[in-house]
Amino acid sequence: MLTAEQRKQMSEQGYLVFEPYFNDCEIERLTSIMDGFAIQHQEELRKVGTQGISRANEISFYNNIAQQKPEVKEFVTQDRLLAFGIELIGPDLTLHVNQLVYKYPEAAKDFPWHQDNGYRVIEPEEYLSCWIALSDATTDNGCLWVLPGSHRQGLIPHEDTPIGKQCYFGSNPGVAVQVKKGGLVIFSSMLVHRSGPNRSKDVRKSFLVQYTDASVVDVDTGQSLNRMRVAVAGAAV
Numbered sequence: 001m002l003t004a005e006q007r008k009q010m011s012e013q014g015y016l017v018f019e020p021y022f023n024d025c026e027i028e029r030l031t032s033i034m035d036g037f038a039i040q041h042q043e044e045l046r047k048v049g050t051q052g053i054s055r056a057n058e059i060s061f062y063n064n065i066a067q068q069k070p071e072v073k074e075f076v077t078q079d080r081l082l083a084f085g086i087e088l089i090g091p092d093l094t095l096h097v098n099q100l101v102y103k104y105p106e107a108a109k110d111f112p113w114h115q116d117n118g119y120r121v122i123e124p125e126e127y128l129s130c131w132i133a134l135s136d137a138t139t140d141n142g143c144l145w146v147l148p149g150s151h152r153q154g155l156i157p158h159e160d161t162p163i164g165k166q167c168y169f170g171s172n173p174g175v176a177v178q179v180k181k182g183g184l185v186i187f188s189s190m191l192v193h194r195s196g197p198n199r200s201k202d203v204r205k206s207f208l209v210q211y212t213d214a215s216v217v218d219v220d221t222g223q224s225l226n227r228m229r230v231a232v233a234g235a236a237v
C-alpha cells in the first residue's frame with residue numbers, strides 16, 4: 001500500500017496526505033449520511049448547549065455512525081482504507097472511533113493541540129487515525145495542523161480545557177494540512193495536532209476513522225474495549 005518513501009515519512013513525521021483519494025461520488029454519498037446525523041446532533045445540542053467537546057452552533061463530534069448505517073460500515077471496511085491500518089498497525093483490527101467532525105461557520109475557537117491517545121489511554125498505545133475531508137479544508141475554515149515528528153515523544157500529559165484536552169502550549173505554529181474535498185490524511189494517534197477556527201461562511205466537514213489493534217484494552221480498567229472487529233489475519237471482516 002505504501003511506498004518506501006511514504007513509510008519513511010509516516011515513521012519520521014507521523015502523518016501522510018493523499019489527495020485526491022476519494023472521488024466526488026463517494027464523498028457525496030458519505031456526506032449526505034453525515035449531514036443527517038449532524039443536523040440531528042445540532043438540534044440536540046441546541047437544547048443542552050454542550051455535550052462533551054461538542055457545542056451548539058460551533059462544533060459537532062458525533063460517533064458510532066458505522067454501527068448505525070451499513071453504507072458507512074462498508075466505507076470503513078473497504079480495502080482502500082483498511083489496508084493502511086493493516087500495514088501500519090497490524091493484521092487484526094478493531095474500529096476504535098468513527099465520527100463526523102463538523103465545524104460551523106464563525107466557530108471562533110480552535111480544537112486544541114492534543115494526541116488522540118490523550119482522550120483515552122489504551123494498550124497497545126499507537127493506533128491509526130484516518131481523517132477524510134468531506135469539504136475543502138483550509139486555514140480559513142479550520143483545517144488540521146500538525147507538529148511533525150511529535151508522535152515520537154510518547155504520551156504527553158493533557159490538561160482539560162473548556163474546548164478539549166490540550167498537551168501543547170508552546171509557540172510552534174506547526175504545519176497546516178490543507179486538503180481538498182475527498183482528500184485523506186492518515187496519522188499516528190500519538191501525533192500532536194489541532195484544528196483551527198472556522199472563519200468562513202460554510203461548514204467544514206470531516207469524517208474520522210480510527211483503527212486499533214484487536215487486542216486493545218483500556219489501561220484504566222484493564223477491560224477490552226469491545227469494539228467492532230474490522231480485520232482478521234489481514235483481511236476485512
Ligand SMILES: O=C(O)CCC(=O)C(=O)O
Binds near residue numbers: 111195
Ligand atoms: O476535525 C477536526 O477539526 C479535529 C479532529 C481531531 O483532531 C480529532 O478528532 O482528534
